[in-house]
Amino acid sequence: MHSLLSRGNSVLAYTLSVLVTLTFACFLSTILVDYRTGTEMQTLKIEVKNLPEYGVSKKINDLGHITFNLDTDLTSLFNWNVKQLFVYMTAEYETPTNALNQVVLWDKIILRGENSNLRLKNMRTKYYFWDDGNGLRGNKNVTLTLSYNIIPNVGRLPIVGAIGSHTFSFPSQYTR
Amino acid sequence: MFENLSIWKWHMDFMGQKHAEYLFRTIITMCGFIGFILGYVKEQFSITIGLTLIGFLVSALLTIPPWPIYARNPLKWQKVKKVKKIENNLTYDEYKEDKKKEKKKTK
Amino acid sequence: MFDGFLDDLKRMNKRQFLYQVLSFGMIVSSALMIWKGLMVFTGSESPIVVVLSGSMEPAFHRGDLLFLTNYEEEPVRVGEIVVFKIEGRDIPIVHRVLKLHEKNNGTIKFLTKGDNNSVDDRGLYAPGQQWLEKSDMVGRARGFLPYVGMVTILMNEYPKVKFAVLACLGLYVLVHRE
Numbered sequence: 001m002h003s004l005l006s007r008g009n010s011v012l013a014y015t016l017s018v019l020v021t022l023t024f025a026c027f028l029s030t031i032l033v034d035y036r037t038g039t040e041m042q043t044l045k046i047e048v049k050n051l052p053e054y055g056v057s058k059k060i061n062d063l064g065h066i067t068f069n070l071d072t073d074l075t076s077l078f079n080w081n082v083k084q085l086f087v088y089m090t091a092e093y094e095t096p097t098n099a100l101n102q103v104v105l106w107d108k109i110i111l112r113g114e115n116s117n118l119r120l121k122n123m124r125t126k127y128y129f130w131d132d133g134n135g136l137r138g139n140k141n142v143t144l145t146l147s148y149n150i151i152p153n154v155g156r157l158p159i160v161g162a163i164g165s166h167t168f169s170f171p172s173q174y175t176r
Numbered sequence: 177m178f179e180n181l182s183i184w185k186w187h188m189d190f191m192g193q194k195h196a197e198y199l200f201r202t203i204i205t206m207c208g209f210i211g212f213i214l215g216y217v218k219e220q221f222s223i224t225i226g227l228t229l230i231g232f233l234v235s236a237l238l239t240i241p242p243w244p245i246y247a248r249n250p251l252k253w254q255k256v257k258k259v260k261k262i263e264n265n266l267t268y269d270e271y272k273e274d275k276k277k278e279k280k281k282t283k
Numbered sequence: 284m285f286d287g288f289l290d291d292l293k294r295m296n297k298r299q300f301l302y303q304v305l306s307f308g309m310i311v312s313s314a315l316m317i318w319k320g321l322m323v324f325t326g327s328e329s330p331i332v333v334v335l336s337g338s339m340e341p342a343f344h345r346g347d348l349l350f351l352t353n354y355e356e357e358p359v360r361v362g363e364i365v366v367f368k369i370e371g372r373d374i375p376i377v378h379r380v381l382k383l384h385e386k387n388n389g390t391i392k393f394l395t396k397g398d399n400n401s402v403d404d405r406g407l408y409a410p411g412q413q414w415l416e417k418s419d420m421v422g423r424a425r426g427f428l429p430y431v432g433m434v435t436i437l438m439n440e441y442p443k444v445k446f447a448v449l450a451c452l453g454l455y456v457l458v459h460r461e
Contacts, residue, residue, distance in 0.1 A: 002187055002188065002193060003187065004240060004241070004242070004336065007188075007196065007240045008236070008238060008240050010197070010200075011200050011204075011232065011235055011236050011239060011240060014201060014204055015204055015229075015231070015232040016202065016209045018205065018228055019208075019225065019228055019385070021208070022208050022211070022212055022224055022228060024223070025212060025220055026212075026215075026224070029216065055405075056405065056413055056415065079219060079221075080215060080218075080219045080220055080221045081221060082339075083342070084342055086339055086342065086362075086379070086398060088361075088362050090361050092363065097386065097387065098181075098384045098385060098386055098387065099385050099386065099387045099389075100384070100385040101380075101383070101384050101385070102360065102361035102382065102383040102384075103361070103382050103383075104361055104381050104382065106360065109194065109341065109342075109398060111341060127381065130382075132384040132392075147362050149362055149363075149364070149379075151342040151343075151427065152427060153221050153429065154427060154428055154429060155426065155427060156425065156426055156427075157364065157424050157425060157427055159360075159362055160361060163247050168226065
């Protein structure tokens with residue numbers, strides 16, 4: 001504390017330790033928050049095609065085409081330690097060769113302050129619904145779920161599944 | 177060259193250092209505390225960080241430069257006492273030198 | 284300030300100097316021990332990574348710090364942020380799992396994509412590689428701390444800064460006495 005440099009050093013060090021404490025307190029203040037919320041989904045058009053996945057392999061795979069409605073209000077998830085939500089819709093199903101298949105069909109980044117009340121009507125999927133083989137045609141049990149990854153200012157990165165899902169089946173005929 | 181700047185003594189006295197330390201700790205802690213509550217209420221963590229940084233700037237301005245306030249309690253040094261004359265008017269170093277010379281002679 | 288350092292150095296004798304060298308070694312080795320301990324604890328070969336690219340913006344920016352775990356028994360699922368290595372690339376990539384297929388015998392293959400990229404990662408993988416496997420994975424992001432990794436980015440991009448910082452730290456530890 002006797003010279004300019006040592007005073008600057010101690011003021012800076014003290015500020016840093018206060019900032020670290022506050023950040024940790026912020027992390028602690030949101031550690032027990034329950035981030036679950038509900039969602040409703042419907043599928044409208046459901047088709048399945050059988051095509052080679054160009055640029056990936058020469059194998060002919062099943063390609064699903066669906067459009068969907070999605071209703072969910074994520075506004076309540078935001079608090080002072082949530083910077084961003086990464087919302088994504090997953091199709092989950094079983095095929096004879098694979099015990100579990102998960103394909104993300106649609107996702108959205110919602111920053112804090114942006115509209116987080118989602119009312120999507122007749123949406124097309126953002127990503128292609130390619131199966132790893134030919135397991136989509138006639139598949140009776142494809143489940144759509146909505147999950148979100150919470151990106152905090154500081155702290156854990158939890159992935160939470162919304163309550164509610166939608167199960168649909170693919171037609172037993174390929175669409176040409 | 178610093179004689180002209182004698183008001184700007186770069187060093188604080190001991191009381192000044194104590195006061196400066198107390199001052200910046202209080203300012204930064206208060207700003208952090210108020211910022212935390214305000215940020216929590218307004219749901220905006222950037223308020224907390226911002227207010228703490230404002231506290232940092234204010235306290236840096238108030239306590240880093242050696243303001244005259246921190247030089248009010250200069251140390252009171254004891255007056256210089258007159259040095260006792262050593263035997264034969266020799267200083268200690270001269271006395272040692274003489275001893276060495278004596279040793280050489282005896283050899 | 285520097286004079287102070289040199290004065291201290293002059294005042295030291297050989298034994299004191301060796302003691303300082305030893306305590307410096309102690310600091311280095313305990314840092315290494317903490318790192319190795321974290322590796323055991325998290326199961327990941329690199330438990331803390333610095334985000335080096337903007338491909339996950341706006342979630343992660345350059346210089347943010349991620350804490351990883353890589354527990355065998357925890358299954359990989361879609362939507363998780365994984366850190367993986369690609370053959371022929373030194374730097375691990377931090378991206379999100381987009382598609383995942385688990386065979387009946389439990390082996391998995393998955394495809395990733397950066398949140399800020401418009402296409403999936405097949406273009407980033409090694410030539411001919413279509414999927415990632417569990418062995419490619421370094422870890423999964425579990426914790427997030429912003430900005431702190433900026434220091435390492437600065438040090439890596441300007442090697443002079445790195446040497447200056449290391450030299451200052453080393454000199455300080457060697458010379459500073461409690």
